[in-house]
Amino acid sequence: MSLSKSKPKPNVNASPAATDSAESVVSPSSLEDVSAQDSSQGHKVSDELSFVHDAVLLQEAVAAVLGVKSLPKQTDDAGQNSDNQSSLRMSGIYVDATFGRGGHSRLLLSQLADDATLIVFDKDPTAISVARELATTDSRVKVVHDSFATLTDSLAAMGITEVDGLMADLGISSPQIDDGSRGFSFMRDGAVDMRMDTSRGQSVAEWLAKVDDETLANVLYEFGEERHSRRIARAIKQMDSFESTLELAEVIKVAHPNWQRGKHPATQSFQAMRIFINNELGDVDDFLAQSIPILKSGGQLAVISFHSLEDRRIKQFLQRHSKGQYPEDENLPMPPKRPRYFSKPKRVGPSKDEVSQNPRSRSAWLRMATRTDTEYQQTL
Numbered sequence: 001m002s003l004s005k006s007k008p009k010p011n012v013n014a015s016p017a018a019t020d021s022a023e024s025v026v027s028p029s030s031l032e033d034v035s036a037q038d039s040s041q042g043h044k045v046s047d048e049l050s051f052v053h054d055a056v057l058l059q060e061a062v063a064a065v066l067g068v069k070s071l072p073k074q075t076d077d078a079g080q081n082s083d084n085q086s087s088l089r090m091s092g093i094y095v096d097a098t099f100g101r102g103g104h105s106r107l108l109l110s111q112l113a114d115d116a117t118l119i120v121f122d123k124d125p126t127a128i129s130v131a132r133e134l135a136t137t138d139s140r141v142k143v144v145h146d147s148f149a150t151l152t153d154s155l156a157a158m159g160i161t162e163v164d165g166l167m168a169d170l171g172i173s174s175p176q177i178d179d180g181s182r183g184f185s186f187m188r189d190g191a192v193d194m195r196m197d198t199s200r201g202q203s204v205a206e207w208l209a210k211v212d213d214e215t216l217a218n219v220l221y222e223f224g225e226e227r228h229s230r231r232i233a234r235a236i237k238q239m240d241s242f243e244s245t246l247e248l249a250e251v252i253k254v255a256h257p258n259w260q261r262g263k264h265p266a267t268q269s270f271q272a273m274r275i276f277i278n279n280e281l282g283d284v285d286d287f288l289a290q291s292i293p294i295l296k297s298g299g300q301l302a303v304i305s306f307h308s309l310e311d312r313r314i315k316q317f318l319q320r321h322s323k324g325q326y327p328e329d330e331n332l333p334m335p336p337k338r339p340r341y342f343s344k345p346k347r348v349g350p351s352k353d354e355v356s357q358n359p360r361s362r363s364a365w366l367r368m369a370t371r372t373d374t375e376y377q378q379t380l
């Protein structure tokens with residue numbers, strides 16, 4: 001983990017030039033689809049920092065984490081950003097758990113007062129170098145290169161025990177998918193890596209070399225909802241090496257008996273391996289659980305997800321902790337009521353305009369809720 005400091009910088013929203021990239025594959029609105037392939041042909045970028053990410057549900061997520069219905073208008077009559085007049089200048093401590101290229105963080109910073117703090121997390125070393133750059137010009141920004149699953153410990157290391165707002169924009173970013181060398185894409189060649197944090201952990205290639213057919217099939221089924229998981233797992237395990245994402249995608253394509261129009265047959269398998277190798281669902285569960293003790297009474301939780309495996313988890317978490325119902329696992333005549341830690345859970349999707357401008361947003365859902373003043377019970 002590392003921390004850095006700096007001072008305020010003007011708001012620069014994410015560029016609208018992002019390409020349509022893969023993200024969700026459980027839903028049919030997969031993002032690295034065949035149509036995306038055409039638009040990305042001939043796309044040559046040598047420096048990963050130059051890849052752009054178009055922030056999804058930007059205004060909605062930032063308003064949610066600040067606990068307001070909407071943000072003040074960001075532009076003046078000349079269409080320019082109109083700095084202080086359009087800022088809520090909110091004080092407090094906020095967390096952007098998935099910095100990416102900082103689209104949400106920058107808009108959030110534009111709404112924060114000079115004495116506010118924004119702690120940003122990312123697993124990805126390139127995202128972290130962009131965050132550190134921002135932190136050198138904005139002293140409100142503190143950077144953590146680690147999983148958001150370390151939320152409580154990472155904040156404690158900074159002397160922070162509670163925060164006013166927590167947001168996460170889950171999954172992978174466009175720069176990660178657009179850079180074939182990261183291994184996330186089945187349309188651009190690269191090493192079969194797929195780690196978000198390339199500084200630690202095993203790559204998918206290393207895992208594939210030693211995993212047995214059955215475990216691989218279970219991963220493809222559980223994290224990709226791939227119905228032909230056994231057949232695909234057998235074909236993958238017959239490969240001589242796992243050096244090329246395009247070769248891996250081709251083997252899956254040949255083994256897949258049921259192609260769907262407009263969707264690469266490797267979509268679900270790639271998603272499954274990526275989710276598994278990065279422990280994505282486990283990290284989300286840990287993050288959500290920690291949001292209860294770390295959020296102040298009245299604090300806001302806002303989480304964007306791109307596929308049903310994640311969205312379902314967030315929905316069930318908020319249901320479990322917002323209704324005060326009896327815990328299902330206790331079969332006692334008068335079980336204690338579950339404490340009600342969240343109120344006003346709400347779900348928001350992208351507008352038609354956003355989907356037409358940024359097709360990557362089409363499977364996104366933002367879920368938000370307000371922390372109640374119920375005291376946290378350690379026995380949870």
Ligand SMILES: C[S@@+](CC[C@H](N)C(=O)[O-])C[C@H]1O[C@@H](n2cnc3c(N)ncnc32)[C@H](O)[C@@H]1O
Pocket residue numbers: 014053054055056097098099100101102103104105121122123124127146147148149169170171172173174196283284
């Ligand atoms: C969808 S992008 C976020 C984009 C960002 N909101 C923006 O506007 O640029 C998701 C980011 O979260 C990071 N990420 C995913 N899981 C993570 C985890 N468990 N801990 C920390 N970062 C994670 C990824 O590396 C990626 O950079």
